[in-house]
Amino acid sequence: MLLELDDVHVHYGKIEAVKGVSVTVDEGEVVTLIGANGAGKTTTLKAVSGVRNVTGGRILFEGADITKVAPHRRVEMGICQAPEGRGIFPGMTVLENLEMGCYTRKDRKTGIKARDLERVYGLFPRLAERRTQSGGTLSGGEQQMLAIGRALMARPKVLLLDEPSMGLAPKLIAQIFQIITEISRQGTTILLVEQNAQQALRRADRAYILESGRVVKSAAAGDLLNDDTVRQAYLGGLGH
Amino acid sequence: MSTVWASVRLRRRGPLGISSSLQGAWTGLPRAARYTIGTVGVALLYLLPEIPLGLIETQGTKWESVLFFPILIYVMMAIGLNIVVGRTGMLDLGFVAFFAIGAYATAVLGGLHDWNWWLVLPTGIALAMAAGAILGTPTLRLRGDYLAIVTLGFGEIIRLTANNTESIGGPRGISDIPVPPNVGGLEFDNVLDDRPFYWLGLTLVVLIVFIVRRLERSRVGRAWTAIREDEDAAELMGVPTFTFKLWAFAMGAGIGGAGGTLYASQHRLASPGTFQLILSILFLAAVVLGGSGNLVGVIVGAAMIAYLPERFRGFEDKRVMLFGIALVVMMIFRPQGLIPSRRRAAELEDPVTPPEMADVSTSSQELAGYELGEVFGPGTVSLDKPFAPDPRSPAGDGDHG
Numbered sequence: 001m002l003l004e005l006d007d008v009h010v011h012y013g014k015i016e017a018v019k020g021v022s023v024t025v026d027e028g029e030v031v032t033l034i035g036a037n038g039a040g041k042t043t044t045l046k047a048v049s050g051v052r053n054v055t056g057g058r059i060l061f062e063g064a065d066i067t068k069v070a071p072h073r074r075v076e077m078g079i080c081q082a083p084e085g086r087g088i089f090p091g092m093t094v095l096e097n098l099e100m101g102c103y104t105r106k107d108r109k110t111g112i113k114a115r116d117l118e119r120v121y122g123l124f125p126r127l128a129e130r131r132t133q134s135g136g137t138l139s140g141g142e143q144q145m146l147a148i149g150r151a152l153m154a155r156p157k158v159l160l161l162d163e164p165s166m167g168l169a170p171k172l173i174a175q176i177f178q179i180i181t182e183i184s185r186q187g188t189t190i191l192l193v194e195q196n197a198q199q200a201l202r203r204a205d206r207a208y209i210l211e212s213g214r215v216v217k218s219a220a221a222g223d224l225l226n227d228d229t230v231r232q233a234y235l236g237g238l239g240h
Numbered sequence: 241m242s243t244v245w246a247s248v249r250l251r252r253r254g255p256l257g258i259s260s261s262l263q264g265a266w267t268g269l270p271r272a273a274r275y276t277i278g279t280v281g282v283a284l285l286y287l288l289p290e291i292p293l294g295l296i297e298t299q300g301t302k303w304e305s306v307l308f309f310p311i312l313i314y315v316m317m318a319i320g321l322n323i324v325v326g327r328t329g330m331l332d333l334g335f336v337a338f339f340a341i342g343a344y345a346t347a348v349l350g351g352l353h354d355w356n357w358w359l360v361l362p363t364g365i366a367l368a369m370a371a372g373a374i375l376g377t378p379t380l381r382l383r384g385d386y387l388a389i390v391t392l393g394f395g396e397i398i399r400l401t402a403n404n405t406e407s408i409g410g411p412r413g414i415s416d417i418p419v420p421p422n423v424g425g426l427e428f429d430n431v432l433d434d435r436p437f438y439w440l441g442l443t444l445v446v447l448i449v450f451i452v453r454r455l456e457r458s459r460v461g462r463a464w465t466a467i468r469e470d471e472d473a474a475e476l477m478g479v480p481t482f483t484f485k486l487w488a489f490a491m492g493a494g495i496g497g498a499g500g501t502l503y504a505s506q507h508r509l510a511s512p513g514t515f516q517l518i519l520s521i522l523f524l525a526a527v528v529l530g531g532s533g534n535l536v537g538v539i540v541g542a543a544m545i546a547y548l549p550e551r552f553r554g555f556e557d558k559r560v561m562l563f564g565i566a567l568v569v570m571m572i573f574r575p576q577g578l579i580p581s582r583r584r585a586a587e588l589e590d591p592v593t594p595p596e597m598a599d600v601s602t603s604s605q606e607l608a609g610y611e612l613g614e615v616f617g618p619g620t621v622s623l624d625k626p627f628a629p630d631p632r633s634p635a636g637d638g639d640h641g
Contacts, residue, residue, distance in 0.1 A: 051475055075478030083476055089469040091587035100466055103459075104478035134586040154478065 002027045002062060002189055003048065003079075003158050009056035010043050017043045019213035020057065025158060025191050030184045032192040032200040032221065034234060035210035041193040042084060044210070045162050048191065049081040050074045062157075076104045078157030082147040085166060090136025094127050097135050097146055101153025119186075120149040123179055141172040148179070158189040165196045177203050197234035201225040209234070263582065285442055289435045298550045308438040308506060310546035313499050316445055318526040318542035319452060319535065320495030325524065326533035326581070327456065328488040329468030330380070331388040334395025335523050337375075338368040338493040340515040342500020344402060347414035347510035357420040361501050368497020369490040376489040380482060383471070395520050403512040413511025417504050428505075437506045444502070448495055452535060455491075464488055468533075469587055529570060531577025533584040540578055 003025040010018040018040040025031045033041045046052035048059060050071030059067045066074060080101075089097050098120060102113060121128035124145040130138060135146060144164055151159055161180065165173040177199045184190050184203075194200035201207055204221040209230065217224070224230045266274065284291075289304035297303040317339060324332045345364035349355040355363070379390045403411050419428040426436040455461055463484040466474035475481045504510045522545055530541020548566070552559040576585050 049476055051472060070480065071475050072478040072480040075476070080478075081476045083473050087470055087473040087476070089466055089473065091469050091583040092465065096462075100462065100474075100477050100479075103462070103466075134583075136586055150477065 001025070001060070003191065004060040005044070005048065005057070006060065007057035008044065008047055008054050008059060010040075010047050010052055011055045012043075016055075017213055018047065018054075021208075021210070021213070021215055022057075023191075023208055023215070023218075025189060027157075027189055028184075028187065029206060030180070030190045030192060030204045032194055032204035032207045033210055034194050034197045034200050034207055036234075037195070038212075039210040040213040041195075041210050042162055043213075045081065045160050045191070045193050049079060049160055072104065075154055075156075078155075079160065080151040080154040080156035080158075081160035081162060082144075082151040082164065084162035086140070086143045086147075088135040088138075088143050088146050088150065091134055093132050093134055094138070094146060095131045097150050098127070098153050101150035102155075104154065116153055116155065120152055123152075123182060124149050141168050141176070144168065144172075144176060145179075148176075148183075152183065152188070156188065158191055159183065161190060161192045163193055163195060165194065165199060173199060197230075201235075263579070282446060286439060289438055296551075298547075298553065300553055301550060302434070304438060305434040306547070306550045308434045308441055309503060310550065311543050312438060312441040312445065313503050314523065314526055314542040314546035315539050316441065316448065316499040316502070317496055317523045318530065318538040319445070319448055320492040320499065321523050322492075322527050322532070322535065322538040323452065323464075323488050323495070324492040325527050326538060326584070327461070327464045327468065328485060330485065330489065331384065332391045332489075332492070332520075333388045333524065334391035334393065334398075334517075334520050335492070335496055336515045336517070336519040337391075337395040337398040338372060338496030339500040339503070339519065340398050340402065340510075340512075341368045341371050341493075342497030343504035343510040343514070344408060344414070344500075345497070346501045346504040347417050348408060350418040350505075351414050351416045354418075357418050357505065360418070361498065364501035365494045365497045368500070369494040371497075372490040372493025373486060376486045380485045380489060392517075392520075395515075395517060399512050399515045402515070409511070411512060413509055413513075415509045415511075417508045417510065419505050419508070431508075434506065437502065441502050444498060448498070449535065449539075452491075456535070460484065460487070465583065525567060529567065529577060531580040531584075533581035534577070534579050537577050537579030537581065544578075 001024050003023075005021055005023040007020045007022055008018055009016060009020055021040065021044050023031070023033070023044070033044060035041050043052060047054050050066075050069065054067060057067075058065055061074070061077060061079060066077065066079075069077070089100060092100065095117075098117060099113075102116065105113075121131075126142055127145055127149055130142065135143065138146060144166075148159075148161065148164065151161075164176050164180065168176065173196060180190060180192065181203050192200060192204060201221045201224055207219065207221045207224050208215050209217040209224070217227075217230070219227070225235075269277075289307055293303075298306045317335065320338070321332060321335045324330050324335070342364040345367045346360050349363055350357060350360040375391075375394050379387060382390060402408060402413070408414060420436075420440065422428055426439065427433065428436050428440075430436075456464075463474065463479045463481075466477065466479050467481050467484060471481055507514075523542075526542035526545040527538045528541070529545060530539065531537025549559055549563050552562065555562065
């Protein structure tokens with residue numbers, strides 16, 4: 001098991017946002033957490049990247065307990081998150097943003113970095129065109145691409161994606177999900193948090209449904225896509 | 241973001257104008273040319289007290305004294321504060337505290353304990369850095385306005401503590417402060433001649449600028465920039481944000497401490513009355529006026545803030561009002577500062593609201609009508625093929641004016 005959340009609790013002050021979530025992610029998988037606003041998806045992801053402290057339970061990565069490990073150390077270990085919304089550096093150029101992605105890397109020899117840049121530009125040709133433009137002047141979709149590309153520059157073993165479709169037009173959402181599939185095909189494990197259940201379930205291997213801080217259902221993504229109650233609750237009753 | 245911070249980060253769009261093209265010309269010059277111009281410039285600065293400047297010189301107050309204080313000291317303080325406010329993006333409203341700590345370190349160690357001045361200087365810097373670290377450790381977890389208020393309080397605590405501690409002179413302060421030992425023709429003990437202090441201070445500033453420049457262009461500088469632009473994202477990219485914030489705070493404090501040491505030696509006095517809140521505000525004004533984040537900018541800004549009120553001493557009390565008006569006008573017409581940092585200017589640009597920003601729920605609803613095959617054609621995405629430009633989305637043409 002690459003990543004394992006074991007009965008994780010997270011509090012914001014006195015409010016418990018995540019009430020004992022257990023999630024496993026195996027190497028090479030795409031696992032998605034879906035659910036409505038406030039279900040605790042993003043908080044769970046933040047617990048994995050370490051920017052939120054857990055108040056109970058454990059997080060294991062490659063078998064080691066990382067519950068108390070600082071966020072920047074987790075990046076070195078191979079966990080990197082593309083933050084929700086526009087979590088890019090607005091004053092830095094696209095290239096500088098991408099370079100921040102390999103900030104912790106010890107092997108920042110130009111050859112390796114150049115190869116990684118090639119890979120990201122291959123996935124996101126738009127970023128190559130914009131490489132000298134500052135991040136803040138990109139469109140929402142481009143910023144999302146930049147956030148994902150930047151996280152990839154860290155060569156993560158598991159890539160955490162927080163609502164990559166947020167605020168994007170349907171066509172761009174489709175593009176982003178195509179790319180997520182491609183990243184997975186190239187061998188990166190992905191833990192994906194999404195409100196767009198339709199797209200997420202199509203692309204993922206397995207899925208967990210969160211409701212008010214708890215996992216209410218977990219199964220192969222394909223099964224959930226055809227599950228009537230799930231269709232009713234999260235897919236707007238499609239296909240009827 | 242609430243008001244205090246917002247006023248520091250006042251945003252305004254528009255071209256940066258002349259200074260921007262000058263900056264461009266400067267970076268376009270070959271390295272050797274830049275070094276030559278830089279060296280000549282620094283040499284001219286050393287000669288400033290010697291060259292007759294006519295009306296530029298302050299009237300009624302001794303020009304070489306004004307050059308040292310306030311001008312040079314303000315420049316030094318602004319460079320220190322710029323690391324905290326301009327580079328790392330933490331609002332410090334009590335920077336005078338470190339100035340006071342440097343001054344009192346000099347007074348106590350040099351005056352009461354007879355340490356050699358050259359030992360006092362590094363100790364003063366170290367003590368100010370330590371104070372910065374001690375203040376920073378619990379408070380740098382706060383952001384924006386909260387940090388501003390804590391630092392504001394710290395500045396006052398230091399002043400009031402000095403005021404109420406009899407062993408360091410209470411409100412009278414300490415007046416028996418050593419000067420640096422004379423070196424060659426430089427007589428630091430000549431009360432009538434402030435030029436040796438100016439030259440010593442300038443040497444320190446040159447050294448500090450050199451170090452800060454190197455830092456800004458290193459991994460440390462990139463971490464500072466990342467923290468300023470988006471602290472959460474910096475953390476997610478593996479930047480140990482707290483450590484780097486603490487270092488920025490301590491570095492700034494150390495430079496502030498150096499300023500305090502020099503000031504106290506030259507004035508031969510460290511007293512609580514000197515370290516008023518207004519100094520913190522003026523140092524901050526120097527940073528913002530000059531161009532927060534730009535080293536050259538804050539140096540120019542500090543020199544202006546220090547020089548103008550001295551030059552126009554003839555207007556007596558009206559000069560303070562004129563100075564205030566000038567600041568307000570400046571912030572209305574050039575909020576990014578005299579010589580803005582390009583990167584900061586880009587950060588302060590209004591972010592483009594991309595047209596495809598739409599309500600998530602509607603977009604997923606709409607998506608129901610799409611079949612992926614229709615959008616992309618059959619098969620998976622090809623790595624070699626760039627995205628087809630999207631005719632519907634203006635985001636596709638990349639021109640946001």
